Amino acid sequence: MSLRQYEYALAIAEEGSVTAAAERLRVAQPSVSQQIRSLERELGVDLFARTPQGLVPTVVGRAFLREAEIAVTASRRARAAALAGAAELTGELTVAVELGLGFDRMPRALAAFRREFPGVEVTVHDEADIERLARAGTLDLGLVSHTAPNCPCVPHLVDEERLVVALGHSHPLLASSRLRMADLAGDPWVQYAHGSTMDEIVTRAIKDAGVTVTTAARAPSVDSALRLAAWGLGVAIVPEAAVPEACRHLTRPLDPALSRPLFATVRANPGPAEAALLRHLLAV
Numbered sequence: 001m002s003l004r005q006y007e008y009a010l011a012i013a014e015e016g017s018v019t020a021a022a023e024r025l026r027v028a029q030p031s032v033s034q035q036i037r038s039l040e041r042e043l044g045v046d047l048f049a050r051t052p053q054g055l056v057p058t059v060v061g062r063a064f065l066r067e068a069e070i071a072v073t074a075s076r077r078a079r080a081a082a083l084a085g086a087a088e089l090t091g092e093l094t095v096a097v098e099l100g101l102g103f104d105r106m107p108r109a110l111a112a113f114r115r116e117f118p119g120v121e122v123t124v125h126d127e128a129d130i131e132r133l134a135r136a137g138t139l140d141l142g143l144v145s146h147t148a149p150n151c152p153c154v155p156h157l158v159d160e161e162r163l164v165v166a167l168g169h170s171h172p173l174l175a176s177s178r179l180r181m182a183d184l185a186g187d188p189w190v191q192y193a194h195g196s197t198m199d200e201i202v203t204r205a206i207k208d209a210g211v212t213v214t215t216a217a218r219a220p221s222v223d224s225a226l227r228l229a230a231w232g233l234g235v236a237i238v239p240e241a242a243v244p245e246a247c248r249h250l251t252r253p254l255d256p257a258l259s260r261p262l263f264a265t266v267r268a269n270p271g272p273a274e275a276a277l278l279r280h281l282l283a284v
Contacts, residue, residue, distance in 0.1 A: 001039060001042060001043075003072060003075050005034065005036070005038070005039040006068040006069075006071055006072050007025070007033050007072055008021065008025070008036055008039075009033050009036060009039065009047060009061075009064070009065060009067055009068060010054055010065060010069060010072060011024055011025055011032075012032070012048060013048075013055075013056075013057050013065050016053065016055055016056070016200060017055055018033050018036070018055070018080070018229075019053045022270035024197070027136060027201070030079060032274075034214050035216060035252075036048075038175050040187060042065070042100060043258050045058070045060045045061075045064075046058055046060075046061070047060070047061035047064060049059055049061075050229055053143065059233040061268035062077075065137070066244050076150055077264070084236040085122075086090065087121055089117045089272055089273060090119035090120060091118060091119075091120055091121070091273065092120070092121045092122075092123060093120050093121070093122045093123070093141070093274070093277065094123050094125070094139055094140045094141075095122060095123070095124045095125070095139075095140060095141050095142070095143070095269050095277070096124070096125040096139055096141075096142045096143070097124060097125070097126065097142075097143040098142075098143060098144050098145055098197045099126065099192070099196050099197050099198050099221065099222065101143050101145060101156075101161065101197075101239070101261060101262060102107055102143045102146070102158075102161075102238060102241070102281075103222070103241040103242040104160065104241045105158070105241070105262070105284055106281070108283040108284040109277060109280035109284050110122060110124075110277070110280075110282075112244075112280040112283075112284065113273075113276055113277050113280050116276060116280075117273060117276060118126075120273055129174065130183045139206075139271065140266070140267075140271075140274045141265065141266050141267075141274050141277055141278065142264070142266075143158075143262065143263070143264055143281075144197075144263050144265060145197055145201070145260045145261055145262065145263065146261070146263070147263055147265060151267035153266055153267055153268075154267070154268050155264070155268060156263060156264045156265070156266070156278060156282070157240065157261060157262070157263055157264040158262045158263060158264050158281050158282060159262045160259045160260070160261055160262065161203070161239050161240070161241060161259060161260055161261075161262050162237075162238045162239070162240045162253070162257060162258070162259045163205075163238065163239055163240065163254070163258045163259060163260065164236065164237070164238060164243065164251040164252060164253050164254065165179050165235055165236070165237055165253075166186065166225070166226050166229035166230065166236045166237070166238050166243070166247070166250055166251050167175075167230075167235055167251070167252065168230060168231065168232035168233075168235075168250070169227060169230060169232065169250065170232070171221040171235075171250075173252065174249075174250070176252060177252070178252060178253050179253075179254055179255065180192050180209075180250045180254070181205065181206065181211050181254065182209065184211070184213070184235050185211040185212065186215060187213070187234060187235045187236045188213075188214050188215070188216035188233070188234035189213045189214065189215050189216060189233065189235055189236065190215075190216060190217050190219055190225045190228045190233055190236040191203075191215050191217070191218050191219070191225075192219055192220075192225065192230050193219070193220055194218070198222065198225075198237075199218075201260055203239075204238050205237065205258055207268060208265050212276075215234075216233050216234035217233055217234060219236070222238050222239060222242045223242070225238055226238050226242065226247060229250070230247060230250055234270075237258070240253075264278050264281050264282075266278055
């Protein structure tokens with residue numbers, strides 16, 4: 001069996017006749033007929049039945065054609081990936097990002113990547129999918145603050161992202177230029193969903209400072225935490241890069257400074273798409 005025979009069989013199923021299939025494929029009709037007869041002999045079954053409406057797949061023919069379509073599609077994708085030059089690169093790039101990471105860097109890197117490879121579709125997942133995608137081998141690039149010891153990907157340090165405190169519009173601590181964790185002990189806090197990376201970072205910072213805080217709410221995202229803090233529900237720690245210009249006056253740096261590393265993880269031998277996005281992440 002060959003992929004060419006698969007393509008001939010799929011064309012006959014779609015067109016309803018050998019003649020129409022041959023015309024679509026731009027090959028001689030006898031060649032198509034011969035290849036299908038050879039395929040049926042090898043399989044020992046009839047793939048098509050003759051009806052007044054033309055050739056239609058038999059029951060076993062339909063089962064065969066389902067698998068044949070998968071094989072032909074995979075072959076075309078593999079060939080396109082192997083032969084594509086930089087400007088012709090097509091396909092899908094799968095990226096996963098930890099909560100709150102790369103707010104300004106990732107969009108700019110993706111915009112530059114898109115200009116270079118307009119034929120590549122990028123799918124971005126949130127941090128809940130990172131481990132699952134990595135285990136499944138379908139993650140092309142991850143943006144993370146730490147790497148697991150058994151991670152099959154290679155980490156590349158991109159940057160250090162500073163974290164700041166977000167306060168309410170009328171909070172008295174806005175009069176200070178820098179804040180210590182102890183200054184925030186008496187305030188209610190807006191924290192993050194249990195198990196998220198931001199929750200782990202904030203919880204560790206509170207513990208290291210030796211303070212006890214009261215949680216007023218848990219936000220599902222950095223944007224939500226920032227908005228809740230701005231409306232006075234409680235103080236929140238957010239990535240500085242995630243704060244829009246209109247809200248910068250509501251944030252203050254911490255003393256000592258609090259930051260987290262930003263790693264891009266890719267396969268040991270990345271393809272041209274992963275390598276290009278990593279290059280843009282390091283450049284912006």
